[in-house]
Amino acid sequence: MNKHLFVSFIMSITLLSCQNDSIKADLVITNAKIWTGNIDANIAEAIAVKGDSILAVGSFNDITRFKGSETKTIDALGNFITPGFIDTHVHLLMGGNSLLNVQLRDAKTKDDFIERIASFSKSLKPNQWIVEGNWDHTLWGGELPTKEWIDRFTVENPVAIYRMDGHMILANSAALKIAGIDKNTADIKNGEIVRNSDGIPTGILKSEAMYLVLNKIPSLTNIEKRNAIKAAQDYLLSQGVTTIHDVDSLGGFEVLRKMYSDNELRLRVYSADQLNKWKAVSKKEKLSSKWLKNGLLKGFVDGSLGSHSAAFNEAYTDTPDDRGILTANADSLLTWISNADAKNLQVTVHAIGDRANNSLLDIYEDVTRNNGNKDRRFRIEHAQHLDINDLNRFSSLDVIASMQPYHAIDDGRWAEELIGPNRIKTTYAFKSLLDNNATLVFGSDWPVAPASPLDGIYAAVTRRTLDDQNPDGWVPEQKISLEQALIAYTKNAAYSSFDEKIKGTLEKGKLADFVILSKDLTTLEPEKIKDVLVLHTYVGGKKVFSRRLEY
Numbered sequence: 001m002n003k004h005l006f007v008s009f010i011m012s013i014t015l016l017s018c019q020n021d022s023i024k025a026d027l028v029i030t031n032a033k034i035w036t037g038n039i040d041a042n043i044a045e046a047i048a049v050k051g052d053s054i055l056a057v058g059s060f061n062d063i064t065r066f067k068g069s070e071t072k073t074i075d076a077l078g079n080f081i082t083p084g085f086i087d088t089h090v091h092l093l094m095g096g097n098s099l100l101n102v103q104l105r106d107a108k109t110k111d112d113f114i115e116r117i118a119s120f121s122k123s124l125k126p127n128q129w130i131v132e133g134n135w136d137h138t139l140w141g142g143e144l145p146t147k148e149w150i151d152r153f154t155v156e157n158p159v160a161i162y163r164m165d166g167h168m169i170l171a172n173s174a175a176l177k178i179a180g181i182d183k184n185t186a187d188i189k190n191g192e193i194v195r196n197s198d199g200i201p202t203g204i205l206k207s208e209a210m211y212l213v214l215n216k217i218p219s220l221t222n223i224e225k226r227n228a229i230k231a232a233q234d235y236l237l238s239q240g241v242t243t244i245h246d247v248d249s250l251g252g253f254e255v256l257r258k259m260y261s262d263n264e265l266r267l268r269v270y271s272a273d274q275l276n277k278w279k280a281v282s283k284k285e286k287l288s289s290k291w292l293k294n295g296l297l298k299g300f301v302d303g304s305l306g307s308h309s310a311a312f313n314e315a316y317t318d319t320p321d322d323r324g325i326l327t328a329n330a331d332s333l334l335t336w337i338s339n340a341d342a343k344n345l346q347v348t349v350h351a352i353g354d355r356a357n358n359s360l361l362d363i364y365e366d367v368t369r370n371n372g373n374k375d376r377r378f379r380i381e382h383a384q385h386l387d388i389n390d391l392n393r394f395s396s397l398d399v400i401a402s403m404q405p406y407h408a409i410d411d412g413r414w415a416e417e418l419i420g421p422n423r424i425k426t427t428y429a430f431k432s433l434l435d436n437n438a439t440l441v442f443g444s445d446w447p448v449a450p451a452s453p454l455d456g457i458y459a460a461v462t463r464r465t466l467d468d469q470n471p472d473g474w475v476p477e478q479k480i481s482l483e484q485a486l487i488a489y490t491k492n493a494a495y496s497s498f499d500e501k502i503k504g505t506l507e508k509g510k511l512a513d514f515v516i517l518s519k520d521l522t523t524l525e526p527e528k529i530k531d532v533l534v535l536h537t538y539v540g541g542k543k544v545f546s547r548r549l550e551y
Contacts (some may be wrong), residue, residue: 014023020447024068026056027512027541032076034518037491037505039244049512050155052540054289057506070342079535080520082486084242084513086493088402089381089443091166091529092246092269093220097229098124098132098243098447105134105164105447113145115175117161118153131216134447135170138306138414144194146173147203164448165304171203171213178212181205190327192309207303207325223356225255233267237545239452240515240534245497247298247348247381247444260292262380268292268513270497275299275347276332278340280517290502290511290540292488297340298381299349300327301415305384305411310353311388330363336369339475341376346498348379348402354387354423361393368397378441380494382407382445383433385419386426394438400496401433402441405485406449406459412465413476413486424475430460431478441496442488452491457521460485482521512541 025048034044038056046063048055049435055066067073102120107113113135121130137144150159151173158175163169185193185201191208193201205213220228229252236244246252246269253273259265268291273281275297287294303309303325308316311324337347350359357380364378381398384407394401409427416424426432433440442460444451458464460480463473473479494504503511518533537545 008254011237016120023050023055023066023162025050025071027072027074028063028067029074029076029081030059030060031078032081032169032318032516033078033427033522034081034084034506035522036507037487037488038507042521044506047506047512047514049541052512052542053489054506054508054510054512056508076516077353080522081506081518081532082240082515082517083490083504084515084522084537084539086238086245086504087236087241087244087443087446087453088245088441088443088493089404089445089446089452090236090244090246090451091248091250091445092232092244093225093228093248093250093252094132094166095447095451096230096232097220097224098134099231100228101132102130102161103133104161105136107135108139109145109147110140110143110145113140114149114153117150117159120344120388121154121157124157128157128299129175130154130157130161131217132447133170134159134164135161136164136306142414144202144204145170146196147176149185158217160217160375163307165306166448167210167304167309168204168206168307169210169213171205173203175213175216176201176203178216181212185212189537206307207309207327221252221256222255225252226229226259228257229255229506230264234267234545236267236446237537237539238547239450239454239536240517240537241267241451241453242271242501242513242515242537243297243493243503245270245272245364247296248273249432253294256292260289260345265291266539268503270499271296271297271304272298272348275336275340275349278336278343278345282340282343282345293497296346296348296497297336298331299336301333301349301360302327302353304352305415308418310385311356311359312353312419312423313355313358316418316425318418326356326359330359333360334363334366335370336383337349337363338370341367341371346377346379348381350381352382354385354390357383357386357389361390361397361399364397364399365393366373373378377496377498379441384411384433385423386429388426391426391429391432391438392436394433397434398439400439400441402443402490402496403428403430404443404445404449405430405456406444406452408463408474408478409459412463412470423476427475427478429478430480430484434480434484439492439495440484440488441493443487443493447528454517454532454534455530457482457485458526460472464527482526486521512538514538
């Protein structure tokens with residue numbers, strides 16, 4: 001290199017360095033242990049933020065040069081920082097509405113269940129519906145509730161409350177009357193009206209039969225939707241969740257868009273529409289901002305394990321003539337998915353039983369063959385109970401397993417009674433899927449389960465059931481490492497929505513979404529993870545949640 005070119009080169013480097021040094025951060029956080037999720041620099045101790053993005057992540061000395069006279073500096077007091085958690089499976093409106101309705105998720109006895117409904121009904125006006133609930137009959141021994149339990153307390157209020165899995169409801173007599181359901185009502189295809197020995201409906205409706213009542217519930221007004229979403233947003237941010245994939249399909253998108261335009265959205269949302277309405281969705285305006293995007297379609301193949309509506313190849317152990325319910329025709333699913341894929345819409349489908357998952361994988365394979373190779377990122381929501389021969393198909397077909405680890409420590413209390421000791425070996429098969437190079441992402445299924453990534457991580461790495469009967473883990477060979485669980489809630493979760501370039505890891509140029517936790521997850525005993533607190537949540541470099549600690 002000649003002398004003049006060399007001098008010019010050195011001056012250019014010096015100028016670039018000076019320009020970098022002249023950029024000062026709005027926020028610098030030091031004295032932290034930062035798990036970045038970036039394989040090339042996994043652990044750091046300080047982070048600098050400019051606007052809504054990360055300016056730099058590194059050592060204290062690396063970050064000091066970005067401090068200016070107006071930079072806000074925070075001492076993290078040695079606490080642990082992770083990328084903002086991404087919950088890939090949330091029912092946003094249902095969850096928010098559940099916070100404003102009767103709370104039955106932890107009702108442990110029949111009497112407690114009844115008393116909570118009776119008490120809540122006293123606060124309502126006549127004809128006001130009691131909804132959500134999210135009860136779990138296994139907590140009081142497995143007896144399904146009936147309308148007789150609650151009728152005398154809810155004479156003036158129709159009731160349609162979900163079992164926690166969302167595939168079964170209890171309706172009271174008032175709601176059944178509104179829906180026109182009685183002894184003479186015909187059975188429903190892909191659903192069940194549960195009846196007593198005299199053929200009279202008990203109030204329990206499964207799968208498609210639920211909609212006989214659910215379709216009679218007045219739609220939420222936009223004000224009610226906004227209130228529900230605001231309540232949900234506050235709750236999710238308190239759990240360290242900075243992005244959700246909303247699989248509700250209940251009409252909240254326009255309210256979310258209005259909240260976004262009014263600067264009321266503090267949570268990033270990827271919103272789903274119904275797969276069977278792909279044609280209408282394909283004509284909708286596609287939105288893809290940092291805060292709010294659409295383009296995801298959600299469908300169903302079957303129901304749930306707890307309601308005996310998940311579709312299996314072999315019968316349920318406790319009901320030998322029952323293999324569950326396929327809620328959608330395979331030919332219809334193939335048509336919907338193929339057409340949606342051709343319009344470059346992302347598809348995800350709920351599948352729980354091994355028969356449902358196998359059928360869906362076959363459909364995804366057909367669509368890929370017919371429509372050609374491209375970066376489509378098909379997903380299966382839940383992927384709970386898998387045939388051993390299907391484990392490697394997730395990777396070979398580039399299908400993302402979108403799973404909810406909390407369900408494993410919940411269902412693990414009773415699942416073996418329903419499907420036996422052999423099938424549980426590939427139930428919530430996190431480790432087997434990863435060993436077969438599948439892309440694994442995590443979510444909560446809130447309000448079916450708590451929207452706590454820390455609870456989910458605890459479930460994935462310990463598999464200790466909620467009844468404390470499996471201290472070494474339920475199906476312990478399916479436990480995964482802490483880092484694998486963190487990646488499923490961050491880096492892989494961002495990938496599953498085509499957002500890996502802007503979120504999921506803490507790197508220069510990505511969105512400044514991160515969470516400060518009370519303990520270092522990487523050194524903590526796994527069984528203590530569930531006790532870790534979310535201290536602060538940041539979205540776009542702004543603190544959106546802060547916990548008041550009691551000493």
